[in-house]
Amino acid sequence: MAYKTILTVLSNETQTAQLDAAIAAARKEDAHLEVFCLGVDHAQAGYYYAGASAYVFQEAIDKALDAAEQLEKFVRGKLEAEEIRWSTESAVAQVGGLTTLIGMRARFADLVVLGQPYAESAPAEAEAVTEAALFEGSAPVLIVPEGGLPQNFGNKILVAWSQTEEAMTSVRRALPLLKRAESVEITVVDPSPNGPERSDPGGALSQMLSRHGVNVEIAVLARTLPQTSDILSQRATEIGADLIVMGAYGHSRFREAILGGTTRSMLSKSNLPVLMAR
Template sequence: MATKTLLSVVTRQDDASPGMAALDAAIALARREDAHLEVLALGMDQTQVGYFYAGASAIVYQETLERAQADAEAAEAMVRKRLAAEDIRWSVDRAVAQLGGMAELISQRARFADLVVLPRPYGAGRGPAEEAVVEAALFEGQCAVLVMPDGMAEPPAFQRVVVAWNQSPEALSAIRRALPLLRKAAAVDITIIDPPVHGPERSDPGGMLSQWLSRHGVRAEVTVLARTLPRISDVLMRHVRDRDADLLVMGAYGHSRFREAILGGATRDLLETAEVPVFMAH
């Protein structure tokens, strides 16, 4: 399936914010794919449903809501100004949401998009809103997400792609959704780290996946790596650099989000340090 609808979400009113850099990448990708770009300008209502702030009055809550609405309007104006001179098809909408209501709001838009283009949700200057947007698109929206690294406003050509394969449903979902990109790539590297000695692929790790991809016209080879570093993410990123790859495809959140938030995991680690765009699905 071709990529014909892109979605991006802007949560900050700053031309230099990561969200605006991701928007620039989405614009370039929409032009490259001849796709329609939808942008949601989001204002965050910082009040929390179910809690009562001692001494707070209805005026305080109203002021918080009005501030969120003003933030959304400012973000919308900034996005419209950025898109006005572009030669792509685009639309902009604005909304206000509390953190607890983010999933429903984002999922309603993500489920009708082919790809959501977002900045990385972890790292300096990020808050819970960025993480909630990514997770809502992946889980409730059931959409693939392209996470752009900081400072990359122009997406690369995606000619050299590393595919992280661990036989999981999440990894297979990401690969299926990435097929339009993989078909166009000059080289696809199916990367397997410490394959299990017992299992359906024990004698030929990645063989069935490579065969299936070849039938779709994808030129793929298999690389089996040992876990020579403490974190899987470090091994993957070293391999990405060794291959001079410009895209990493991987399944997202094989463990629970709570476990990854507390104990860490490959998804969170990669999104904190990735130097290339990361294509994810769950």
């Protein structure tokens, strides 16, 4: 399997690192790049008193339409100079309607490239877009840090292994990258001695990947820091990894939003690209 359709979703012209990363990924994979330009109507009808003028709603829609058209024009100007296959589309939606709109497009993409949803420069709807691609689109999502993709992206990959369904799904979706990597490390943090792999954490996964020709090693780490995300980030730095592959949202989105979790922490802090799936 290869990534032959790559989707990225933009809602303003400041998301240049994300767009550049999507272009680079399409070039690397010899894939078709789809750029979805989003105009977001932030006016929620439920917030207006009964009898409010229809002009209020129409003005919000007009602004969103104009923003989407301007963004698509900007994207076309950038892509016309690129030697890749590409297409653009624009649409307008209210924040509450993003889920279906993004999910339907992500469903037919092999890979979705997005920016960090919790970065300071991220647009307000970034979190909703990311979750729609992961949950409604069931697509693997490559989260790109503000600095963009590393120069040797995909050479050294850290796989965060936790014996969960989400972790296994992420590995399967990352296979095209894992097979081309120079080296892959399966990193297991504080595995349970009573878990399904018991005394051989990561062993079965290592065997599976080796049969695909992946150059793989296993590292079992103690819990030396309070958060798993911090341990993974520290390990990635130590081994010179340029990509982290991990499962997304082992807990509910609501629980992670309120209490925090590995997914949310990685999406907030990581200075490396992270490929997530569930």
